[in-house]
Amino acid sequence: MTMSFEPCEKYTNSALRAGDVDPYPQRLVGEFLGAVVSNDWVNKEYKLIVLAVHARALEAYAGQFFHLLCPSPDGAEVWMRRPMSIYRIDKKAGHLEFLYKAEGRGTRGMAMLRAGDEFNIAGPLGKGFTLQPGWKHIVVLGRGVGLATLAPLSQLAADNGVGVTAILSARNPDVVMSKALFESYGARTITVLDTDKTSEVSNVEKILEGLIAEKKADAFFTCGSSRLLALMQRLGKKHNIPGQVAMEQIMVCGFGACYVCMRTFEIDGVKTLKRVCRDGPVFNMQEAVGW
Amino acid sequence: MTMSFEPCEKYTNSALRAGDVDPYPQRLVGEFLGAVVSNDWVNKEYKLIVLAVHARALEAYAGQFFHLLCPSPDGAEVWMRRPMSIYRIDKKAGHLEFLYKAEGRGTRGMAMLRAGDEFNIAGPLGKGFTLQPGWKHIVVLGRGVGLATLAPLSQLAADNGVGVTAILSARNPDVVMSKALFESYGARTITVLDTDKTSEVSNVEKILEGLIAEKKADAFFTCGSSRLLALMQRLGKKHNIPGQVAMEQIMVCGFGACYVCMRTFEIDGVKTLKRVCRDGPVFNMQEAVGW
Amino acid sequence: MVDLSVKIGDITLQNPITPASGAFSWEYNDVIDLNRLGGLVAKTICREPRLGNPTPRMAETEAGIIQSIGLPGKGIEYFVDHIVPEYAKFTPPLIVSVNSDNIADFAALAEELSIPDVDVIEANISCPTRNQTGGNFAMHEDYTRDCIKAIRAKTNKPLWVKLSPNAGDIVSIAKAAEDAGADCLVIANTFLSLKIRTDNFRPALGNKFGGLVSPALKPIVLRMVYQCAKAVKIPIIGIGGVTKAEDVVEYMLAGASAVGIGYAGFRNPTALITIIDDLEAWCNERGIKKVSELIGAVKDDDMELDPLVAASHGV
Amino acid sequence: MVDLSVKIGDITLQNPITPASGAFSWEYNDVIDLNRLGGLVAKTICREPRLGNPTPRMAETEAGIIQSIGLPGKGIEYFVDHIVPEYAKFTPPLIVSVNSDNIADFAALAEELSIPDVDVIEANISCPTRNQTGGNFAMHEDYTRDCIKAIRAKTNKPLWVKLSPNAGDIVSIAKAAEDAGADCLVIANTFLSLKIRTDNFRPALGNKFGGLVSPALKPIVLRMVYQCAKAVKIPIIGIGGVTKAEDVVEYMLAGASAVGIGYAGFRNPTALITIIDDLEAWCNERGIKKVSELIGAVKDDDMELDPLVAASHGV
Ligand SMILES: Cc1cc2nc3c(=O)[nH]c(=O)nc-3n(C[C@H](O)[C@H](O)[C@H](O)COP(=O)(O)OP(=O)(O)OC[C@H]3O[C@@H](n4cnc5c(N)ncnc54)[C@H](O)[C@@H]3O)c2cc1C
Ligand SMILES: Cc1cc2nc3c(=O)[nH]c(=O)nc-3n(C[C@H](O)[C@H](O)[C@H](O)COP(=O)(O)OP(=O)(O)OC[C@H]3O[C@@H](n4cnc5c(N)ncnc54)[C@H](O)[C@@H]3O)c2cc1C
Ligand SMILES: Cc1cc2nc3c(=O)[nH]c(=O)nc-3n(C[C@H](O)[C@H](O)[C@H](O)COP(=O)(O)O)c2cc1C
Numbered sequence A, B: 001m002t003m004s005f006e007p008c009e010k011y012t013n014s015a016l017r018a019g020d021v022d023p024y025p026q027r028l029v030g031e032f033l034g035a036v037v038s039n040d041w042v043n044k045e046y047k048l049i050v051l052a053v054h055a056r057a058l059e060a061y062a063g064q065f066f067h068l069l070c071p072s073p074d075g076a077e078v079w080m081r082r083p084m085s086i087y088r089i090d091k092k093a094g095h096l097e098f099l100y101k102a103e104g105r106g107t108r109g110m111a112m113l114r115a116g117d118e119f120n121i122a123g124p125l126g127k128g129f130t131l132q133p134g135w136k137h138i139v140v141l142g143r144g145v146g147l148a149t150l151a152p153l154s155q156l157a158a159d160n161g162v163g164v165t166a167i168l169s170a171r172n173p174d175v176v177m178s179k180a181l182f183e184s185y186g187a188r189t190i191t192v193l194d195t196d197k198t199s200e201v202s203n204v205e206k207i208l209e210g211l212i213a214e215k216k217a218d219a220f221f222t223c224g225s226s227r228l229l230a231l232m233q234r235l236g237k238k239h240n241i242p243g244q245v246a247m248e249q250i251m252v253c254g255f256g257a258c259y260v261c262m263r264t265f266e267i268d269g270v271k272t273l274k275r276v277c278r279d280g281p282v283f284n285m286q287e288a289v290g291w
Numbered sequence C, D: 001m002v003d004l005s006v007k008i009g010d011i012t013l014q015n016p017i018t019p020a021s022g023a024f025s026w027e028y029n030d031v032i033d034l035n036r037l038g039g040l041v042a043k044t045i046c047r048e049p050r051l052g053n054p055t056p057r058m059a060e061t062e063a064g065i066i067q068s069i070g071l072p073g074k075g076i077e078y079f080v081d082h083i084v085p086e087y088a089k090f091t092p093p094l095i096v097s098v099n100s101d102n103i104a105d106f107a108a109l110a111e112e113l114s115i116p117d118v119d120v121i122e123a124n125i126s127c128p129t130r131n132q133t134g135g136n137f138a139m140h141e142d143y144t145r146d147c148i149k150a151i152r153a154k155t156n157k158p159l160w161v162k163l164s165p166n167a168g169d170i171v172s173i174a175k176a177a178e179d180a181g182a183d184c185l186v187i188a189n190t191f192l193s194l195k196i197r198t199d200n201f202r203p204a205l206g207n208k209f210g211g212l213v214s215p216a217l218k219p220i221v222l223r224m225v226y227q228c229a230k231a232v233k234i235p236i237i238g239i240g241g242v243t244k245a246e247d248v249v250e251y252m253l254a255g256a257s258a259v260g261i262g263y264a265g266f267r268n269p270t271a272l273i274t275i276i277d278d279l280e281a282w283c284n285e286r287g288i289k290k291v292s293e294l295i296g297a298v299k300d301d302d303m304e305l306d307p308l309v310a311a312s313h314g315v
C-alpha cells in the first residue's frame, strides 16, 4: 500500500447542478446546487433570492419547501439547514425563488450570497396546498413571512381557474409583501395594517364575513399568525368552510426521520403530535392547535 | 432585568487597525487587523501578501514572526493561527509582507484573501537574527520556504554595513525565491539547483569553503534544511565561525506559555528542549539538533 | 477494484457505511438509493407508543446541535406490522434498535422482534437523557452485563450493543457487554449536554438536557473505539462525527469494522452515498484490495518515546 | 455601572474572567494588561523538572485541537524562585496549579507552595493523559476524596480542585471533593482523544492520546457545571469553550461563579480583555447591577413537561 496525503473536502456531496445527469432519477427529492441569479432586498427586512436550478428541483408545488444549507455570515459554520417555502417556480427560466427574512445566523449568511454563488438546497419536501375540484374562490390570509408561503397559492389557483382574495396583514406599509405577485395572477388583495389598526382581529373578521356573504370563500388558507389561525378556525367552523394552514417548526432532517419538527393536532378530540416536515407543512386547519 | 437577544459576534477581539489608538501602548506584541494591499503568486507554489498595518506592527525585525489567523478555504473554521516569518517591512508605506507556501488549509485560506480584505495577525513574536559588531561579511544559506525567513537579513545587514552572500537552494529554477530582494540590498547571490545537481552538499561545501577562504564568512545563517544545517554546523565548528539558525515547529500560543513548540538543543553536551516561539525562532546554530 | 464488504460476525455488509439509529428511516429512499447502504438501521423502538419529549427538540450550538427527541414511536405492534415491511423492500440487512427501562421487558422486546425480516437486534442501552437504571444501562458495567445477558438469553439474532460516551470507563463496559454475549459494539451514542439561552435565561431544549452531536466529537469517540478494540475480540461499529471518507478510514484504522452516520446525512442528504463512492475511490487510488485490511491497521507500535529524540525531527 | 466582582470563598476576583492553567503565563503581559484579569493561573507544576511528551504536541481536528503537553516544567524550586516572583508583579490573585502521581507528594507540594505570594492552590487531579492512579485521580470518587483530604490536611490556602470531563459520574466526584475540604471546583479539564492520520496511518500526536479543546464541547461542560452546582455548596469555575461574553453569562446562569479560558486566548491573544469589556457592556445594557446576580439564575423551575402542550406553541 502506498499513500499520499490527499484529504477530501469536508462535506462532499453529490448535489446536482443545472444540466447534470441524475444518477438516481427515480428519487422524489434531490440535493441541488443552485446558482444565484439575484438576491435583492424586497423591503427593509426581507430579501428575494432567485436560483437557477436543475430541472428536477422545479418539480415542486405550492406549500412544499426546500431545506437550505446556508453559508456562514461570520466564519464559523452554520450547522443545520433552514426550511423555506417555495415562493415562486419559473419553469421556463429554470428558476426557483425564496422570499425570506434575514434574521438569524443562517438567513444572514443567505443574505450575503451574490449572483453567481452556489447554494445547496434539498427538496422539494413535504405536502403542500391542495385545491378541491368544487372550489371557485378561496380566501388567503397571511401575515409576515407567512405570506411567502401563501403566495404561490395564487399561481396554483390561477392554473386551476380558482379565484383568490388575499388579505395581507403587516405591521406597517413598508413590510407588506407579495401584493404584486398575488395580483399578477389575478388575485384581489386587501391590505390590513397595525399602523391604522385595520389588522385587528375584529376588522379582519368583518372582511372575512363579507367574503363569506359574497360566496367568495369556498376555502380558507392561512400561515404566519396564531391569532389569525384562531379566527379562521372559528369562522370556518361556524360556516362549515374547509381550510388549510401551513405550519413552522424547527427541523433537522426534513424527511420525516428525526421527529424534531413536532406540532400538536387534535383529531376527533384526541391530541396527537405530527411531523411538520412530512405530515405537513400544510395541514387541515381545524386540526391545528396553535400556529 | 429586561433583556433582548443580541448575540455578540463570535471571537470578538480588540485587534488594532492602522491608525487606531492603542489602549495599552506599553505592550510589546499586538493583535492587528491588517488590510490586504495585494496577495500575488511569486511562482507556482508561493504567494507574497502585502498588508497595510498599524504602525506598532512595523516595530519588528528580521527573524521575528507573526501569528496569522487564516480565513477558511472551505466554510469550516481554521482553528489555530499559522506562524510566518516577516519577509519585508516597509515603514514608509506602512506595509508588512509575508512570503508563504499555499499548502494546507490555513495557507490555502490565506491565499484566497483579496485586496481590501482584513487579516488578523498577532506579533511581532520571538527573538530574531542578531549581528555582532565585528562582522563584515556574512553567509546566508537557505532552501525553500527558509529563504522567506532569511531574506530580511539582507536588509538588516545592509542597514549595518555588513556584506551578504546568499546561497539560494531550490528544486528547480522556477522556485528560486528572494533573489531580487537579496540583490536589491546589495547582496551577492549564488543559486544552486537540484536539477543540475549544484545543490548537492559537496558542491555547497565547496562554495562555502571558497567564501571562508575569501574571508567573506564572519558568520553563518541558515533555515529550511536539516542537510544544510548539518553542513554549516560542521564547517562552522571546523573554522570556528559562529552561526544562527531559524527553526520551525507546530505552535499554539506563540507567547511561550503552552510548551507545544519544543525542539531539541544540545548545550555543553546536555540535550534539552526549548520553545521555538519564545526562546527562538532564531537559535545558536551549533546548539540545534536537526532542523 | 476494492472489495468494500466487511463482516460483522455472521452478517456481511456490502460496505462499511450504515446510518445511525434515529437519524434515518426508509423515508430517505426519497433521496438516496437505500440498496446501496451497508445496512438499514431503524429508529429505536420501545414497547408502548410514546410521544417523546417536549419541543423544542433541537438547538444549534457552537459547533453542532443538541437534541432530545425522547424515543417517540408508535409502539412495537405498529413497528412490526407497518415499519418492518417498509424496510423489507430493500436488500441491505435490517438492524432494529430497541430500548426499555426494564431489563425483563428489554429481553422480551428483543425476543418479539426476532422475526425473519429483522437481521440484527441493536440494544440501545445508552439513550443519554434516560437515567442509569432507566434504560441508560451503559453508564455502568453491572447494569450492562445484566441487561445484555437477559437479552442474549431470549434471542438468537446477532446482538449489537450501543454504548454511551458519557461513561467514565468505557473499556470495562465494553468487556462486560462482550462477556454477556454481545456480537458487536456500537460506539457511541450522544454526549449529555445543556444549552441555556442568554436572552431569556431558559434551557434551549424543552427537555432541558440533550445529546450533543457534532463532527468536533470524533476524536473522543475515536479514542473510545481504539481503546475498546484493543480490549475486546468482537467487532466494533464507530459512530460519531463521520462526514467524509477519511473519517471512515480513521475509524477503521482505530479498530472499527464499520461506521454509523447521523449528522452528515442531515447536513447533506446524499452524504452516505458520496462517502461510499469516495471510500471506494480512496482505496482504489492506494491499491487497497479489501477495505477490511484497514481494520485496526493503525501504526502505533513504534512510537517515539523520548521527547528529546522526537523534538529533533522536523515538523 | 455593573459590579463585575465575584467571590470564590474568601478570594475576591475583580471580574469572573480567569485564564485556564497551561494556556497562560506571565509572558502574556506582552500583549494584554494582566492586572485587568480576575486571577492569574500558573501552568500546572510538578516536583521534579519534566521534559513533557514527545512532539508533535498539537494537532488540529474537525473543530478544535488535540494537545498533549505532558506537564513539562523546571520543577518546584525553580517555580518558587523564578516564576512566582514574575506573577507577584501583578495585582490579581495567583492561583498555582499542582499535580503529582503520588498522594503524599501531592500534599507535600501543596504545603511547600503555601507561601505568601501564592493565593490559591489548584489541585489538577485531572490531566487526561495520566492514568487513574497516576495523577488523574478525578476519574474516581475514592481517589478524589483521598487525594483532596491529604492536601487539605497540609495547607490552609484556599484549595480549588480541577475535575475531569472524562469521568462518568462527575456529580459524585464533585461531592467527594467538597466533602474532603475543597473550597471550589474547577470544571473541567480536557477530553481524552485520539487522531489518526490517514496519510501515514499513525497517531497525529507524539503521545498518541491528547486532550480535545474546542468551543464545540461547551454544552457538555455546561451540563456538568449545572449538575454539580445543584449538588454542592462550594463555588464552581466553569472551563471549556468560552469564546465570548455570552458564554460567561451562560456558565454563570448554570451555576458557575467564574470562568477559565484557554482556547479563545490562543485564537485571539486579546480575547480575555475583550470578553471582560463585552461582559461589562452586556450587563450595563440590561441594567444588571452585580454580575454575581447571574450565578445560578437559570430559569428551569417551570419547564413544560407535556409534549402536547409544548408543541402547540409557536417556534
Ligand atoms: C416549512 C417552513 C417554511 C418556511 N418558509 C419560510 C419562508 O418562506 N421565508 C422565511 O423567511 N421563513 C420561512 N420559514 C421560517 C425559517 O425556516 C426560519 O426563519 C429560519 O429557519 C430561521 O433561521 P435563522 O438562521 O434566521 O435563525 P436562527 O435563530 O439562527 O435559527 C436557529 C435554528 O432554529 C430554526 N428556526 C428558527 N426559526 C424557525 C422557524 N420559524 N421555523 C422553523 N425553524 C426555525 C432554524 O432553522 C435553526 O435550525 C419557514 C419554516 C418552515 C418550517
Ligand atoms: C517561526 C516560523 C516561521 C515561519 N515562516 C514561514 C514563512 O515565512 N513562509 C512559509 O511559507 N512558512 C513559514 N513557516 C511554516 C508555516 O508556519 C507552515 O507552513 C504553516 O503553518 C502550515 O499551515 P497550513 O495551513 O498550510 O498547513 P496545515 O497542514 O493545515 O497545518 C496544520 C498545523 O500544523 C502547523 N504546521 C504545519 N507545518 C508547519 C511548519 N513548517 N511550521 C510550523 N507549524 C506548522 C500549522 O501551523 C497548523 O497548526 C514558518 C514556521 C515557523 C514556526
Ligand atoms: C435527531 C437524533 C435522533 C437520535 N435518535 C437515536 C435513537 O433513537 N437511538 C439511538 O441509538 N441513537 C440515536 N441518536 C444518536 C445517533 O444514532 C448517533 O449515535 C449520533 O448522532 C452520533 O453520530 P453522528 O455524529 O454521525 O450524528 C440520535 C441522534 C440524533 C441527531
Ligand SMILES: Cc1cc2nc3c(=O)[nH]c(=O)nc-3n(C[C@H](O)[C@H](O)[C@H](O)COP(=O)(O)O)c2cc1C
Pocket (backbone or CB within 6 Å): B252, B258, B260, D020, D021, D022, D023, D043, D044, D067, D069, D071, D097, D124, D162, D188, D189, D190, D213, D214, D215, D239, D240, D241, D242, D260, D261, D262, D263, D264
Ligand atoms: C496547550 C494546553 C495546555 C494545558 N495545560 C494544562 C495544565 O497544565 N493544567 C491544567 O489543569 N489544564 C491544562 N490545560 C487545560 C485547560 O486549562 C482547559 O481546561 C482547557 O483548555 C479547556 O478550556 P478552553 O476550552 O477554554 O480551552 C491545557 C490546555 C491546553 C490547550
Ligand code: FES
Pocket (backbone or CB within 6 Å): A250, A251, A252, A253, A254, A255, A256, A257, A258, A259, A260, A261, A275, A276, A277, A278
Ligand atoms: S425534521 Fe426530521 S422529522 Fe421533521
Ligand code: FES
Pocket (backbone or CB within 6 Å): B250, B251, B252, B253, B254, B255, B256, B257, B258, B259, B260, B261, B275, B276, B277, B278
Ligand atoms: S507556541 Fe506556545 S510555547 Fe511556543
